[in-house]
Amino acid sequence: MNVSSNELRHRKGTKAIRLMTKDGFPIKNKEVTVSQTKHKFLFGCAEFDSVPLANGELEEKERIKAEERFEKFFELFNYATLPFYWGRFEPKKGKPDTERLKKASEWLVSRGLLIKGHPLCWHTVTAPWLLDMSNEEILKAQLNRIKREVSGFKGLVDIWDVINEVVIMPIFDKYDNGITRICKELGRIHLVKEVFNEAKKANPEAVLLINDFNTSISYEILIEGCLEAGIPIDAIGIQSHMHQGYWGVEKTLEVLERFSHFNIPLHFTENTLLSGHLMPPEIEDLNDYQIKEWPSTPDDEERQAMEVIKHYKTLFSHPMVESITWWNFCDENAWLGAPAGLLRRDNSCKPSYYELKKLIKKEWWTHPTRLVTNNTGEFEFTGFLGEYELAIDNIKLHFNLDKNSTLIEITV
Incomplete structure (x- = not known):
């Protein structure tokens, strides 16, 4: 393209x-x-490995490897997503992982990055101890959690995925959890309003996102209902985990066209393209595909590079898109073990890394004049x-x- x-x-x-x-x-x-x-456009990546590195938790060999990886990271990105999954952030009630996340945030900010927290409210990886509460108590705990994180990280983390994957949230049936319970009782729009209002009160200047992998009309209807209810959505998050194959320019443009009519900035929050074999098309929930080894191959790396170029050019050319976040920088510790990184497990750069760097730092960069x-x-x-x-x-x-x-x- x-x-x-x-x-x-x-x-x-x-x-x-x-x-x-x-x-x-x-x-x-x-x-x-x-x-x-520096770019105004947010070229981002999820970077959860910054937490153990910034907190001095790695052995020397792993620390050196992580530092080498981050030097390549900083050459490319100006924006990072940090993990605030409630079940990991506060596995025991009243003992949040605040200090570790603050150290990671401070370190990334010191390197010139903007930070987004992901997510504040989600039915997956949520706090297990919510199941011991009534629905009224769960909602109160959720709102208190939002107030604590958004106000406590103000000035470090001022962009938030406030609520994640609401389309499926009240009908999620893989396991019981507190957030599905309250979403089922309150309804999607009511819950979205509660969490957004709390986040806005905690930091009126924050950029607040609704985020979803569902790009069907169901997500459009939900957003429309939220806007009619006066919910202060600052940006619409769209996930594109393409483990089963690249969407293609036509589908991407179609998604952009449908969601841009809200006249709200679009953030492509979670992007993956594989440099190995694709996940079988019959898999409905990507989490259900678990295999021992998922190698990156030379031919697939070339394909990934071509698809990365097309995907980024398609998104960057659309005026409503303000942010693109790659999801796994390195294949090591990648989600589902998939070869979705721009770096291989040994920290060597795939062709996709070099091609993306050409776009961000050459083709889309104003050179000294x-x-x-x-x-x-x-x-x-x-x-x-x-x-x-x-x-x-x-x-x-x-x-x-x-x-x-x-x-x-x-x-x-």
Whole structure:
């Protein structure tokens, strides 16, 4: 899929910048160099391995391997998803894993990443001790949990998957759990309203997502009902775990078209494409496919790379998409043991890693540009939206390039 520069106009901005001396005089006819340092678009990945690494829990051999992996991670991504699964975060009531997650968040933020917490409310991997409560008590515990995490992590984690997979939530029947119980009693929209309102109260500035793997009309109807109920959804999360094969450009565009009519930003929150054999098509629940070995192969790695390029180009070309999160960076510890990583188990890069890096840091990156100020100290600059460094003589300054076309005045 070829994406012309015209089709990416929504990803770019033009800014007029005026350079002034401290005495208020324009800096005339002066050469400057402008370099991009960060994308505004969120190129993300789930990175649960940051928790043991940031907390110093790894033996030396594993620590070195993890550090090597993260250097490759930081070369590619500006956004990371951290695990807040309630059943793992607070397996014993009143003993949440707050400090470990805070250390991981602080470490990732220190490397320039934005962080999303996933998820606050979900019927899977939820707290087992909820089953000892009445439905009224479960809801109260769920809302208290949201208040605690969203307020407690404010400034570190300001993007949240508030509720996950609501379409199936009240009819989920694989095992009993507290969240399915209250969703069945309250109804989907009522529960969504409760959890979103609590999250919004805890951090009014947070970006709050509803998230689902179900891309059918059922999800559309749910979102429509939520919006009619006044629920403050900031972004619609769409999962695309393609273990059974790449969706293809046509299906992806069809999904984008249907969900973009809400005029709410779209986040593709969980993306996987395999570099090994595909999961059989008759499998309905991906979790049901458990095998001992699932190798990555050279031919499948080439296929994965081609599909990654198509998938990212399709999503990046659509103006409603603000975020793409790859789900497994490395095959080691990947969900279901699938070869869905951009890195192999030994940390070596697959072709998909290099192809994605070409897109993010070359094709979709504004390379260093030399410009000269005019007689009023101004120059005009066009580039991909994001953060920039401006170098003049031995001085380095910073500015954001966004869709706001107002003149920036910088004192040197």
